[in-house]
Amino acid sequence: MNHHNAAFWSDSPSPQENRNTTLHLFCYFDQLSFSENKYTMVLQCLYKGDMAMHFSWYKQPFREKPNLISTIYKYDKYATFYHEFKDNPRFSVQSSNGVNHLSISDIKGSDSATYYCGSAHSNVVEFGKGTILNVKGISNSMSVLQQPVSESVQPGYSVTLNCTIHTETCAGGHSVYWFRHGSGESRPGIIYTHGDRSYQCEKSSEAGSPTQRCVYNLPKRNLSLSDAGTYYCAVASCGEILFGDGTKLDIHEMGNIKGFILSGGDIQVATEVDMRILVLLSIIRTGVLLCCLTIIFLIYLIRK
Template identity: 35%
Template sequence: FSFFCTSVNFSMETISTGTVVLQDSGFKEANIGDNVTLRCSCQDEKLALFTWYQQRLGGTPELISRWAKGAPSPTVMQRFRQRFNIVQSPGEHQTNLLTITGLQATDSATYFCGVHVFGSIQFGDGIFVRVRASASYTQSVVQAEASAELGRGEPLELSCTVEAETCSGEKSVYWLKHGASQVIVHPGEDCETSVRNCTVRLGIQSVEPTDAGVYYCVLSSCGEILFGNGTEVQITGPNASHVLVYWLSTSLGLFIVATVALMIVVYNLKRKLTTNGRGKNKKFSQLKSIIVVPNSFLH
């Protein structure tokens, strides 16, 4: 895969410099106890630093590691040192590999690779790692809509129904959007632990082209994470009502401009005629005096 660096709703400033980042993206599933390796590389010779971040459902990005160019080894944050390992791919000095050993349910998260070039921070698309639990709970996630095609500016409302077993801990439902170049975590909703079925909705008042993508309803319950089938949302363009409003507004504006222009033309024309009329009367009076004065000598 080859993507341009993009920001991913981090609470930090990012600057786009056109650097190309190649990172595993989309979704990866694994079982508890498995090992997974995530790959990231950057083809910019000015690369100064590699970083990896973990973002759990409903959480904020947390730094896993950083590796400065030329440093003999990476710096791994204390919480991740036991099972997270960072290495450089043999023969590829600008390729970074993140390996997670002995996967646990809490490792289910989105993993972003970040690079620093000229002081700017840029990120790959991110990949969501789903760790399948071995629990025998009967749970399900059913999304109501398989697809939705909307015009720009129209409202979007998605819903899903989850069925979860009664167990210790909270039941939360989240919305993940996987677009062309990023994975965004939408705020989750808590379901009452005493309620087996729970229906949650996601609403966007006015969609924009950036809202296009596949939306997944995700249930986190009983130490397990379940995904719905996904709803593909396509944004085709402005809707009819917005086009009508735009057309009426444009027409009204043109009418006002034309009316003002016509009033100016009429005013200038009237002023010109008035000025010309006064000039003609003055010349006629002068001519009349010239004719009348000589006639007085005839008497």
Template identity: 40%
Template sequence: KIFKQNFVFLCFVSTQTLCSKAIYWYKQNIGETLKLILALYKNTPPEYGPEFSNSRFNVNNDKNFSNLMILKTIQEDEGIYHCGITEWINAEWSGTYLLRTSNYSVVQQPTESKPDRTGDTVTLECSVLSESQNEAFNNVFWFRAGSNKSHPNIIYTDGNRTDQCEKRSDHQKRCVYQLSKNVSSSDAGTYYCAVATCGEILLGNGTTVELGMILFYLLPFILNYVNIKIIHICLKSSSSQSKLCLCVLIITQTEADINYAALNFSERKTRGRRKREFTETSVYS
């Protein structure tokens, strides 16, 4: 596995072979036929195939080895490289598979999102950076891992969309994928984008979505920094012999900007010596 490095293939040959036999180097992509890279005939200069040149493919014969060097490997260099040695009807063959490591990076934005209320729209963005202009991303998946540590669930897939890609430089391409949804209380959790390309699955760093959590954080703060006053007020009507009483619980701020009040309403009506209670209501705000 290599990335942007020089790579050397070794093919064992005897000193006598280098003088009397032909050496061939081929490349084979998966599912395709062999393509000639170069051919060496005795001590003559190498002859390159139509798709290859000495600008990136060099050959050197050293003692008992024929060395094929690829300069600054790219993704398209991945494949099987064959070394063939022939002399009349005799042939020797060997092959090496070159697997190039990924040159992608996946970035998610934002890393945290806190919508104010249910129904708000949250937009998550997944950016894929690549150093090859010819590569296409097969599929993009979105997963959500719930806040209760449940297993991630796939929620959306997006196929290859070339209109979302832009060329940032001669050697870099950027593709952007977005997920927009109206959130509800059950949508809290961490969202991940996953890009499947070239036999690999690349995961983003994740975006945490929280909804209405500030109410739970604020409650202990309210209870710790308050002053409490209780006021009892009664109003009596002389004509109807009824009385309206208000019990007011006032919680005022100390150092925090918080107000809390509880009201208790009771109504009593008196006829003669018998007293009858009607309704009693408590209101908190």
């Protein structure tokens, strides 16, 4: 039994972005169809306002231009599909007042992409911010491992994130992307791509195996607080996109550094509170030492 899992991030524009029609685009499992052990995914697009008359759906695969999926007039019952989506029973549009949902049945790896819902009025087309759809579990020969799972450093330090990929060798090669999902951000943003660097990979030693192992590093130098977040590595290969589980990067500032403690040969950073305690202990120790020296000196004088 082959089950397909989908991972996604979504966002909704604020009313300031579209004063006449507000698009609220989000994605969720509307229904799970177990006929033929396949999933059906519904991408929802809700809109408010009376100005928009035409609505559309676009699909944008990684590193490709957006492709028009469908258009529908506000008062029409059925949508018009284009290109490879025309006469494709896997794609359908559910439309009614304030609703323009895109349904994709029999989810495949090639469905992985960013989907945009758009509205048109007065020769102006406006879009929601899109939904990234990532279909997992399609190929058992493809995996992404990220190390470390988490890392905690101070501002100004450097760290290297690691992404190890096991993937099939394809004629079109593969591309690797890095995303960062910062705290308070609604969706990850792409920060770096390695492009096609298949020459860096090592092919499997097993005879006849089409798999290869590739290692990619993302160095982050002179870190600041704004670099904190979860970093995801993703590989696009053989018509599929697979994400790693992510590396959480925490960046913490320490207290005001006032000095150092030398203890057993190790250097430990002392904060302002530590220094106050050290000064007090130093005064006490000095006082005790002076008292001992005074007593010893008096004993010496008496015996003399």
